[in-house]
Amino acid sequence: MSEQKLAVNEYLKTDSDYLRGTIQEGLDTAVTGAFSEGDQQLIKFHGFYQQDDRDLRNERKEQKLEPLYSFMLRARVAGGVCSPQQWLAVDKIASNLTSSNSIRLTTRQTFQYHGIPKRNLKTIIQDLDREALDSIAACGDVNRNVMCNPNPVESKLHQQAYAYAKQLSDNMLPHTKAYAEIWLDDEKLVTTEGDEVEPVYGKTYLPRKFKMAVAVPPDNDVDVYTNDLGFIAVAEGDELVGFNMVAGGGMGSTHGEVSTFPRLADDFGYIKAEDTLKFAEAVMTIQRDWGNRENRKLSRLKYTIVKHGFDKFKAEVEARTGIKFESKRDVVIGDRGDRYGWKQGVDDNWHLTVFIEGGRVKDLPGQPLQTGLREIAKVHKGDFRMTSNQNIIIAGVPSEDKQQIEDLARQHGLLGKLITETRGHSIACVALPTCALAMAEAERYFPDFLTKVEGLQEKHGFLDQGIVIRMTGCPNGCARPFAAEIGLVGKAPGRYNLYLGASFEGTRLNKLYRENIQEAEILAELDALFAQYVAERQVGETFGNYTVRCGVVTAVLDAAKDFHG
DSSP states (O other): OOOOOOOHHHHHHHTTTTTTTTHHHHHHOOSOSSOOHHHHHHGGGGTEEEEEOTTSHHHHHHTTOOOOEEEEEEOBOGGGEEOHHHHHHHHHHHHHHOSSOSEEEOTTSOEEEEEEOGGGHHHHHHHHHHTTOBOTTSSSSSBOOOEEOOOOSSHHHHHHHHHHHHHHHHHTSOOOSHHHHHHSOOOOOOOOTTOOOOTTTOTTOOSSOBOEEEEOTTOOTTOGGGSSEEEEEEEETTEEEEEEEEEOOBOOOOTTOTTOOOBOOEEEEEEEGGGHHHHHHHHHHHHHHHSOSSOGGGOSHHHHHHHHOHHHHHHHHHHHHTOOOBOOOOOOOOOOSOOOEEEEOTTSOEEEEEOOGGGEEOEETTEEHHHHHHHHHHHOOSEEEEOTTSOEEEEEEOGGGHHHHHHHHHHTTSSSSOOOHHHHTOEEOOOTTTOTTOSSOOTTTHHHHHHHHHHHHHHTTOTTSOOOEEEESSTTOTTOGGGSSEEEEEEETTEEEEEEOOOTTSSSBOEEEEEEEOHHHHHHHHHHHHHHHHHHOOTTOOHHHHHHHTTSSOOBSSHHHHSOO
8 A cells, every 4th residue: 555645735844954944045035026835835834924916916917027925924922912112013013014004913812914025024023023022833833823811801810821821822832943043143053853853843843733722711702612722711719720621623624625624622621720731732742643644624633633533532632641631610601702992900900992993903094093002002001912803902001091091092093983792793804815815805895794784783673782793705714704603704706605503602613504695695694584583582592592593504513514414
């Protein structure tokens, strides 16, 4: 029997000399704005993707010009917390070194830049480094940015949970010095075949990306069950004592391929807080050793657990840690939204959550949002916290500074605009024109689409109730659409698959309801469903739960069997 051929990326990683490849040579080449095909995969480990403006692609081709290549760089900011000084540096880079002149808040509590010419990459990374920020492992087949509940109101418990998120982020970084050598001009380190350079990852790193989150109940703003690995905080009083560990979540799938599917994580049981890093390393090394390296579409941890079975996987985690899981502790998983407006914390400081449409921080007509956050950062004494709903919290404001911060926020359009519960709970991915995978619009189209959905809610008399709606330009799932009560996944220009039936809290997936339909059909379907919902709903019943109870879609209980069935 012939040996199974590995995915191309596996050979690239093996031959890359621990992620160096020929990136330096590509960086020094001025005749093209691009990197070589192989290096385009390796640069992801350094935190950025090569893109081109798809709106201009045909025009440039007619002019016999190469595509307008640029780069999207994503930072690593564990838990989404940064200082005002760091924010000012982030803002300055966006204004001076990117063509988009904007900051994009992501669904994983960090920021990214779009429209970076190749010649500016090194400058940006060095400018970030001066502010103790980096883009190491923000992309690639490694542990990505670790999310953590950003709510600073219950500050003591949050700080304890955040400390673990930061440790998870730092401890699971690649050890290779390639990033420092190429971008920060560190001295080249000679490696040999036998060196133990990557004790957790090994020479070929993970089979695919890996995502972690730390949730602090009752909030589920980090969508903990959609992650490869999640830790749900368990407290006694206001002291963190441990976590319920969940594993095997992931949103990506491929249109038309039933072997691929989104999945929510399984509950494994309770672990003590001091054992968190041991369990995280065990899960990651099992995925390193057991994960699928032949087919990248089936290489996420969710497929590894389905293939080997929950019991076998759990036993291996316990064997590698030398610790048995305890019974899962009772916790309440609740709202996935942000707490907009002013909230006072237990330390008497104030925290202001402001809504950022699509996570795009830029100056708009009548809403100079980027300027506003810049002016706030100049006087703010606390910190900034990016949320997984693409918003920002101006946290830790002393009472005596509250009015000054509010005045600045109102002057620059960061406050004062009515945000419905549905809009406040809904997110979209970037999609066109920069994402190479996008089949349809998302970020640019989503605000107008939401306005039409809000009109239908108002028509049927329940505008005050939130529905979790998410839109992506493709099925890779960057905005977690398969965990939305209404999920819209791009299929072609102007056409989407409509998914229904996820729970409001994020504890059940949705299911395909209508395939490949346009806006008019989507709105007609929702109009009819909203009318039925208002007439037939039970007290307190959410829209997602109604669609399952009344048989509009069947519940997805076992994703491998139910999602396509």
